[in-house]
Amino acid sequence: MFAKAFRVKSNTAIKGSDRRKLRADVTAAFPTLGTDQVSELIPGKEELNVVKLYAHKGEALTVYTRGGNPILFELERNLYPTVYTLWSFPDLLPTFTTWPLVLEKLVRGADLMLPGVVVPPTGLPQVQQGDLCAIALVGNRAPVAVGVAAMSTAQMLAAGLKGKGFSVLHTYQDHLWKSGDKSSPPAIAPLAVNSTDSNEEKVDLGLQGNLSCLTLEGEEEDRKVHCAEASEDTSSGAQSQDSWDGKPLQEQMDELLHWCFLHALKSRVKRADLPLLTSTLLGSHMFSCCPEGQQLDIKKSSYKKLSKFLQHMQQEQIVQVKELSKGVESIVAVDWRHPRKGSTLEGSEVRRIIIDYAKKNNLVDADNRNLVTLDPILCGCILEKNEQHVVTKLPWECLLTRCLQSMQPAYQVTFPGQEPILKRGKLCLIDITLAQKAYNKKVTVVRNLETYGLDPCAVAAILQLRCQASTIVSPAPGAKDSLQVQIQGNQIHHLGQLLLEEYRLPGKYIQGLEKAPKPGKK
Incomplete structure (x- = not known):
């Protein structure tokens, strides 16, 4: 509704009687607000203004502002809170969660489709069709959009989370937000969930916050070979279930x-x-x-x-x-011909298969249980041609390492409610570099954001506001279908805060943070 500029018809201070009526309307529209909260939203003495305007499609609306910020808007006698209000009262409406890269599409006027909704461990909020809802980003309860549910929660689940979920009316970064002080959403931590289901931690690389539900199964994790683990397994004949990574x-x-x-x-x-x-x-x-x-x-x-x-x-x-x-x-x-070849294996599975194969075929050396005798199958898998008749035994560590190195590396990205995305090759780190431009000016360049579900355009927009510096999004050299973000000046400190503290990416997947300016230096 506010994706494009609107036309203001009038802007006047609210009268005392209208102020009292507005307070009564807010109480009726949002019964979860207490008396003190209503008084905080509609204070008795602070200046309030009534703005009459026309949206770009011609809809007539009334917007109520306080201190220059829009706090409510009224359409067809229905009151709606703005994101400024929801940042003060984040639990005012049932809140659904989506990904940061979806926000840019919502700002441009798109509705929120159900495949973009993140299902939390506690399940979706219970709403009916037509209910007013808030939309937040994963890892932050501060709402970034207001919309109306296109179907009930039961209908959403029955539809398999497909189709339109919400008609979006107002978003952070739209023109209604721009009519205020243009502040950014506060960081409001998600509500703690007491869950005994530890299965949520599967192959978790610590991606909490804005990527809390994103799991990356990378070849770096799969290549962790522990000689001590293999030796203990073969020497004692036992492997504790709690030792599987x-x-x-x-x-x-x-x-x-x-x-x-x-x-x-x-x-x-x-x-x-x-x-x-x-x-x-x-x-x-x-x-x-x-x-x-x-x-x-x-x-x-x-x-x-x-x-x-x-x-x-x-x-x-x-x-x-x-x-x-x-x-x-x-x-x-x-189905004896079921296509199992080409499926992915984790490093622990590969190790278990090799250890089980060696023990079952009596390949563990009787005199030194740290050595494995190579049969024709193992020789063909891991030995070079010039080693075929020379190497007859290998230590466990060398055997497991060679087996893993002969396999094609891959990584998997999983978003809730979507099929896992499996990609071949090594997992690329987010790469941050400093480049020297004309007149000794520096620019910060960041690449590989898409791998971690981050929209380069959205990241550039956030950094432009925070750093008060120009940003450019362009194709990354030598990388097909990949974009890079360039920010004027050394902005690695701001970039690190965004990636580590807000998106909660583990530092081991980011390279170049050490190039941030030292404290006290520009």
């Missing part, structure tokens, strides 16, 4: 369940065994495929029951399950 027990059990299931299909179940009772698959095949020192317990997995897990495998079109007799399920078909 420190992952939550439920996630460990999910991985072990998938591993035992696929291993059983590949090495134990034959076509002649079908139809095969699901209880027989578990008791006679999957349990026996469990790596030594580990114990498969389906109740500790996220599936809880074998039937639920097999339903998932049936959805993946790996097996077909039928109830051949009442209450008894059997596997009646297996």
Whole structure:
């Protein structure tokens, strides 16, 4: 509604009687506000103005301003709070969350579509169609937009979070916001969630705040090879479940369940065994495929029951399950050609596969359990041609490192409610550099923002306001479909604050922060 400039018809001070009526209207429109809060919003003595205007599409609106900032606007006798008001009362409206890069589209007049809505661990707020709602960015409860729900929460979930979710009326950075003091949203921490579901921490690189729900599964993590771990496993014949890269027990059990299931299909179940009772698959095949020192317990997995897990495998079109007799399920078909090749593996999975393979085939050296004898399969996987007849044994550390190095690196980006995005190659760091321009002037250049779900244009707009410096967004040299942001001067300090403190990116994924100006120097 305010994506384009509006035309002001009149701007007058509010009368005493109108002030009292406005206070009564606010109380009726927003019953969650207490008397003191209403008095704070509509004070008795501070100057209030009534602005009559026409939006760019011709709608007639009334805007109420206090201290120069718009605090409320009225359309067809309905009152709506502005973002300035919501920053003082962030819990005034049911709040839905979206990503920072979506904000730019909302500012340009777009409505918020449901695929852009982030589902928090506590679930979506309960609203009805037509309810007034606030929209915030992940990691900050300060609303950045006001809109009307296009459907109820139940309808949103029934639609699979597809379609239009909210008709957006007003946003941070639109022309109504610009009519005020143009201040930025305050940092309001998300409400604490007491959750016992540790599965939320899966492969979490510490991306909280504005990227709290973003997980990056990078090849750097996969390449962590611990010789001590491998030696301990082979020498003692045991591997603690809590030692799998420190992952939550439920996630460990999910991985072990998938591993035992696929291993059983590949090495134990034959076509002649079908139809095969699901209880027989578990008791006679999957349990026996469990790596030594580990114990498969389906109740500790996220599936809880074998039937639920097999339903998932049936959805993946790996097996077909039928109830051949009442209450008894059997596997009646297996897709032996199911495309498992090319799927991703984490470093811990690769290590577990190699260790299990070496032990099962008696490749661990009897005299020195830190060495592994290379059979023809391992030789073909990791040895160069000139090493084929020379190298016969390798230490665990060298074997695991070579196996990982022979695999193609990849990383995965996952946004809630969306399919994971898998990309080949190494995970690029956000690269910050200083460049020298004419007349000894410096500029700050930042690249690879898109990899972490950040919109370069949105980042440039924020930095332009904070640094009070010109910014340029241009194609990054040598990088296809990638943009770089250039800011006048050495702005690494501001850039670091934005990335580390607001977007909460771990510092290990950013290079160049050390080039920030020293305190006391410009």
